[in-house]
Amino acid sequence: MSTRIAFLKGHGTENDFVIVPDPENAIDLPPAAVAALCDRRAGIGGDGLLHVVRSAAHPEAEGMAAEAEWFMDYRNGDGSVAEMCGNGVRVFARYLQRAGHVIEGDLAVATRGGVKTVHLAKNGDVTVGMGRAVLPAGDVTVSVGERSWPARNVNMGNPHAVAFVDDLAHAGDLLSPPPFTPAAAYPDGVNVEFVVDRGPGHVALRVHERGSGETRSCGTGACAVAVATARRDGADPTATGTPVTYTVDVPGGTLVITERSDGEIEMTGPAVIVAEGEIDPDWLEAATSV
Numbered sequence: 558m559s560t561r562i563a564f565l566k567g568h569g570t571e572n573d574f575v576i577v578p579d580p581e582n583a584i585d586l587p588p589a590a591v592a593a594l595c596d597r598r599a600g601i602g603g604d605g606l607l608h609v610v611r612s613a614a615h616p617e618a619e620g621m622a623a624e625a626e627w628f629m630d631y632r633n634g635d636g637s638v639a640e641m642c643g644n645g646v647r648v649f650a651r652y653l654q655r656a657g658h659v660i661e662g663d664l665a666v667a668t669r670g671g672v673k674t675v676h677l678a679k680n681g682d683v684t685v686g687m688g689r690a691v692l693p694a695g696d697v698t699v700s701v702g703e704r705s706w707p708a709r710n711v712n713m714g715n716p717h718a719v720a721f722v723d724d725l726a727h728a729g730d731l732l733s734p735p736p737f738t739p740a741a742a743y744p745d746g747v748n749v750e751f752v753v754d755r756g757p758g759h760v761a762l763r764v765h766e767r768g769s770g771e772t773r774s775c776g777t778g779a780c781a782v783a784v785a786t787a788r789r790d791g792a793d794p795t796a797t798g799t800p801v802t803y804t805v806d807v808p809g810g811t812l813v814i815t816e817r818s819d820g821e822i823e824m825t826g827p828a829v830i831v832a833e834g835e836i837d838p839d840w841l842e843a844a845t846s847v
């Protein structure tokens with residue numbers, strides 16, 4: 558029998574991940590293997606997978622190796638590749654701490670969306686410097702059943718459509734991706750957030766994630782929502798010099814998002830490792846060849 562593969566399971570506000578430590582990038586993880594591992598009935602289960610690789614050992618990250626020793630090779634639960642995962646970065650950092658690769662304080666993590674700065678706080682919270690939001694011009698509409706809403710196009714390294722709704726129940730069961738127009742707005746698909754106000758500086762969301770379905774949280778989505786809400790409310794820290802902070806309730810917890818006066822966005826929330834074990838390589842090979 559070939560060597561067993563170590564894994565851990567973790568989550569950030571219940572956005573959950575299978576973590577596969579693979580410093581030298583020696584494990585083949587084709588989309589079918591990722592989907593099998595993330596399967597909630599036949600696999601370990603997760604919204605996505607965090608492949609933990611040294612930047613120097615991964616062709617997509619070797620250019621970032623001088624800045625960040627570790628690369629988050631993030632995959633969605635269906636096996637597709639995404640540019641960024643905000644909750645994933647926090648959980649990734651928590652894993653590095655648990656494995657003894659880093660200690661409390663600041664570290665850099667390479668992602669497909671660039672190098673992110675992470676702060677592991679004493680109280681267990683993890684803060685990520687998420688970079689700046691890009692807000693492409695143009696109207697977008699998302700719909701669920703008979704209802705449709707104008708949505709704000711926000712790019713946090715990955716694409717988001719943010720729709721303000723009267724009631725989160727109007728998003729329906731979110732068993733399939735909400736249709737959007739125009740198709741050209743998101744040629745590679747989109748993460749869709751439905752948002753309601755909870756009070757001053759306080760919103761709540763539900764999200765349908767590209768490649769994962771409805772999840773209990775989305776970090777990049779929460780950042781996109783904070784920026785869309787600020788602009789809707791006439792606030793732009795880069796113009797006024799005044800930072801804005803939003804508390805964003807997600808089904809799995811709460812995230813705090815600050816947009817600074819330089820446009821940089823910081824996200825704070827928990828990150829937890831819940832289990833570790835071994836993957837049977839024979840099962841993985843069989844699951845992958847189906």
Ligand SMILES: N[C@@H](CCC[C@H](N)C(=O)O)C(=O)O
Nearest residue numbers: 639642643644715775776777
């Ligand atoms: N859950 C993530 C986002 C993961 C990627 C997303 N599904 C995509 O395809 O862009 C987060 O916490 O940001």
